Amino acid sequence: MTKPSEEVETMDDATPEGSKPKGIQRAKLTAVIVAAVVVALAGIGGGYAYWTHHETNAYHEAVAQAENADKALMKAIEQATATEYKADQLKEPKLLDKLDAAISKAKALKGVPNDAPSEWLAWQLASARKANATDADEANAQAKALDAALKAVKGSKLAKELDGAKDQLKRGIDSAGKTLKDTDGKVADNATRDSLKKAIAEANSALSKKGVTDPKTYTGQKAKLDAAVKRVTDSKAAKEKADAEAAAQAQAQAVQAQAAQAAAQPQSSYTQSYNRYGGSGSGYSSNRGYSAPQQSYTAPQQSYTPSNNGGSSAPASDPHYGALGGFGGDGLDCSQAACSILGN
Incomplete structure (x- = not known):
C-alpha cells in the first residue's frame, strides 16, 4: 500500500507548470x-x-x-x-x-x-x-x-658693476705705471717700487681673466694696487724730507764754519793823526775803528828882557824882531805887536 504522504508528493511533482495556479507565478x-x-x-x-x-x-x-x-x-x-x-x-x-x-x-x-x-x-x-x-x-x-x-x-646691474670695476682697474694700472716711472731713484726704499711692479703684474693678470662674474676680482686688485702706489709715494716723500733736512743741516754747518773762521782772525784798526807843525802820521792799533786826525797848535814862545838904558834887545833867534824893527815911536812893545799879529 501506498502511504498518504507519498501519494501527495507524487501528485505534486507530476503536475505540469501550466496547470499550477497563476498567483504563484x-x-x-x-x-x-x-x-x-x-x-x-x-x-x-x-x-x-x-x-x-x-x-x-x-x-x-x-x-x-x-x-x-x-x-x-x-x-x-x-x-x-x-x-x-x-x-x-x-x-x-x-x-x-x-x-x-x-x-x-x-x-x-x-x-x-x-x-x-x-x-x-x-x-x-x-x-x-x-x-x-x-x-x-x-x-x-x-x-x-x-x-x-x-x-x-x-x-644687468652686475654687468654694469663688472664693467665699472674693470675700467677702474685699467686706469689704476696706467696711473701706477706712471708713478713707477716718475719715482726712479727718488724713493727712500727701492723695495717699495719692486712691490709696485709686482702689484701691476697681478692687476694685469686679473684684467685678462675670462668669465669673471664677481666685481671683487677687479676691486680687490685695485685696492692692492692703490696700497702699493701709496707706499711708493710715501717713500718718495720721506726721501724728499730727508734731503731737505740734510741740505738745511749742511747750510747751518757752513754758516757756523764761516762764523768760527771770522772769529779766529786778528782784530785791527787804522788811526791817523795830524800835527799842524809836526806833520801827519798813521798806523794800526788794536782797534779797527777809525779815529779822526788830531790837530794841535803850539804858540811861539817869546821872552822879553828890558835893558838898563831904556833900550830893548831881542834874542837873535826871534824871527819877529827884525820884521818889526824893535820898538816903534809910539812906545809899543814890538814883541806884543808880533803876538797880536800872530793871534790874528
Whole structure:
C-alpha cells in the first residue's frame, strides 16, 4: 500500500507548470523585479559615493597645491620689492620696466576664495578643484615670470658693476705705471717700487681673466694696487724730507764754519793823526775803528828882557824882531805887536 504522504508528493511533482495556479507565478516575478531594482539602486549609490570620494580627495589636493603656489608667489614679490633698483644702475635700464610690470601683475592675483564645497555634492567638489588648480597654475606662472624679470635686472646691474670695476682697474694700472716711472731713484726704499711692479703684474693678470662674474676680482686688485702706489709715494716723500733736512743741516754747518773762521782772525784798526807843525802820521792799533786826525797848535814862545838904558834887545833867534824893527815911536812893545799879529 501506498502511504498518504507519498501519494501527495507524487501528485505534486507530476503536475505540469501550466496547470499550477497563476498567483504563484506573479509572486515570483515581482520578487525578481524588486531584487533587480535593489541591485540597480545599490550600484548607482555605490558609484556616486565613489565619485564624491574621488572628487573630495582631488579637491583637497588642488587646494594644497594652490596654497603652496600662492605662498611662493608672495615670496617672489617680497624678494623683487626688497631692493630698490635705479635705471642708472643697470647696463640695460629698460629691464627695470619689465620687472615693475611683473610685480604689478603678480600682485593682481587674488587666489581662490576659501569657500569649501559640500562633500556630498560631487559637482561642487569638481568645480572647486578646477578653480584651485587654475589658481595654482597662474601663481606658478607669475612667480616664474617675476623671478626671471628679477634675475635679468640683477644680471644687468652686475654687468654694469663688472664693467665699472674693470675700467677702474685699467686706469689704476696706467696711473701706477706712471708713478713707477716718475719715482726712479727718488724713493727712500727701492723695495717699495719692486712691490709696485709686482702689484701691476697681478692687476694685469686679473684684467685678462675670462668669465669673471664677481666685481671683487677687479676691486680687490685695485685696492692692492692703490696700497702699493701709496707706499711708493710715501717713500718718495720721506726721501724728499730727508734731503731737505740734510741740505738745511749742511747750510747751518757752513754758516757756523764761516762764523768760527771770522772769529779766529786778528782784530785791527787804522788811526791817523795830524800835527799842524809836526806833520801827519798813521798806523794800526788794536782797534779797527777809525779815529779822526788830531790837530794841535803850539804858540811861539817869546821872552822879553828890558835893558838898563831904556833900550830893548831881542834874542837873535826871534824871527819877529827884525820884521818889526824893535820898538816903534809910539812906545809899543814890538814883541806884543808880533803876538797880536800872530793871534790874528
